[in-house]
Amino acid sequence: MLIQSLIIPWILTIFIEFIIIWSFIRENPEKLFFYSLIINSFTLPLATLTYIYFFHNFLLMEIAVFLVEIFILKIILELSYEKAVLISLMANVISARVGVLIYSLF
Amino acid sequence: MTKKYLIVFLIAALLFIPTAFADVIQPGEKAINFDYQLTNIKDYPDYVFILHGMPSPTMEILSSSEFSFYKFSTCSIYAIKKTDFNKINMSKMNDTEVETFLMNDSLVARSNLELEGQYGSVTIDNPLEGALVLLRINSIQGNNLEIQKTKIVYGYSDGKKTEKTFQSQNQTPEPPNSQNSLTNYIYYLVVPIIAAIILIYIIAKRKSNKQ
Numbered sequence: 001m002l003i004q005s006l007i008i009p010w011i012l013t014i015f016i017e018f019i020i021i022w023s024f025i026r027e028n029p030e031k032l033f034f035y036s037l038i039i040n041s042f043t044l045p046l047a048t049l050t051y052i053y054f055f056h057n058f059l060l061m062e063i064a065v066f067l068v069e070i071f072i073l074k075i076i077l078e079l080s081y082e083k084a085v086l087i088s089l090m091a092n093v094i095s096a097r098v099g100v101l102i103y104s105l106f
Numbered sequence: 107m108t109k110k111y112l113i114v115f116l117i118a119a120l121l122f123i124p125t126a127f128a129d130v131i132q133p134g135e136k137a138i139n140f141d142y143q144l145t146n147i148k149d150y151p152d153y154v155f156i157l158h159g160m161p162s163p164t165m166e167i168l169s170s171s172e173f174s175f176y177k178f179s180t181c182s183i184y185a186i187k188k189t190d191f192n193k194i195n196m197s198k199m200n201d202t203e204v205e206t207f208l209m210n211d212s213l214v215a216r217s218n219l220e221l222e223g224q225y226g227s228v229t230i231d232n233p234l235e236g237a238l239v240l241l242r243i244n245s246i247q248g249n250n251l252e253i254q255k256t257k258i259v260y261g262y263s264d265g266k267k268t269e270k271t272f273q274s275q276n277q278t279p280e281p282p283n284s285q286n287s288l289t290n291y292i293y294y295l296v297v298p299i300i301a302a303i304i305l306i307y308i309i310a311k312r313k314s315n316k317q
Contacts, residue, residue: 005136005230006293038308042301049294051134052229058133075309100133 006048009102013095014040020091025077039072058096066092138225141238143172144183145256150243154191156184158208159221164201165208172238177224183241184208185215185251215251219275231290234281236261263287 018036022029043065051061066088074084147155147170155168159181166173168183175181186194190213196204208214225237238259244252255272260281262268270279 006289010293038301038304041297042305045294045298048134048231052231056134072305076305078312 009099010040010044012098012102013044016095016098017091020094021073021077021087024083024087025079035076039069039076042072043068058100062092062096132227134230135227136230136232137177137227138234138237139174139177139223140221140225141172141174141236142221142241143238144168144170144241144243144253146242150185150246152188153185153215153246154188155243156186156208157181158184158205159223165196165204175221175223179223181221181223182219183217183221183251183253185217185243185246186213212249215246215249217251217253219253219255225278231287231293233263233287234260235263237278237281239278 014033014036017040018029018033021032021036025032047061047065050064051058055061069088069092070081070084073079073087074081077084079087144155147168157163157166157168157173157175159175159179162176162179163181166175194207194213196207199207208216219241221239228234238261239255240257240259242254242256244254246252255275257272258270258279260268260270264287268282270281272279
């Protein structure tokens with residue numbers, strides 16, 4: 001089902017990235033969850049669309065998302081570049097890895 | 107801080123090492139397996155039809171129901187007269203004995219038709235969900251079982267089905283170009299636009315608060 005292939009990875013990414021962000025910034029979890037929802041609702045559908053139809057390279061696509069999210073996280077959470085890079089790196093590596101594992105299992 | 111970066115880098119490097127699975131599909135794709143159905147098996151009530159393939163199944167008795175098998179298997183169908191089948195206790199045979207019996211015994215009628223387990227892979231946003239191949243038994247003469255692929259029924263995530271007729275036994279008819287569904291349209295276009303508007307609003311509000 002389309003819900004299984006598109007919506008579940010989207011929800012999973014939102015939760016994983018929220019946990020990563022929250023582990024770095026231990027305050028106001030509702031707000032951080034909302035930011036994770038908004039950031040991933042912007043990057044994930046566009047990245048999926050680009051990957052499927054225009055640029056079939058998973059690693060480069062993940063790197064592009066990682067770079068875009070650095071800037072969004074820095075601005076929206078008012079972080080230093082160092083911290084934004086760390087959070088974006090961890091969030092995208094772990095969510096990508098979980099995503100690949102799920103594809104492998106199902 | 108340098109140590110922290112090093113740890114993070116090592117974790118990241120480890121996590122990016124691709125996992126090797128023999129039957130893994132590419133990210134962004136989903137596998138579509140074949141289902142099969144013998145449409146006129148009831149016209150041959152005196153026969154038992156057996157599915158055998160490599161690496162599996164060793165032996166599966168077919169009925170008029172749909173059947174499928176391991177995606178990397180290649181299978182064939184065999185027919186044995188019910189009276190002969192009841193005399194031979196195939197359940198007591200091991201894998202090798204079953205294979206030798208089906209390949210060589212004069213009681214068995216064999217088909218040249220090879221059945222594959224997997225149709226292939228499509229992108230995850232493709233609504234295609236299944237491919238059912240309809241098979242027709244044309245004749246059983248001596249050791250020759252003639253089976254033909256007649257139609258393929260493609261099933262979609264919204265429950266719709268489309269049917270295509272086989273023009274050649276070696277070429278599977280392609281499914282018609284599937285229209286992008288409403289889910290795709292909302293996911294790829296509406297969701298990121300709404301998210302971008304909210305992001306811009308948050309950033310603009312924050313800037314105006316600072317001024």
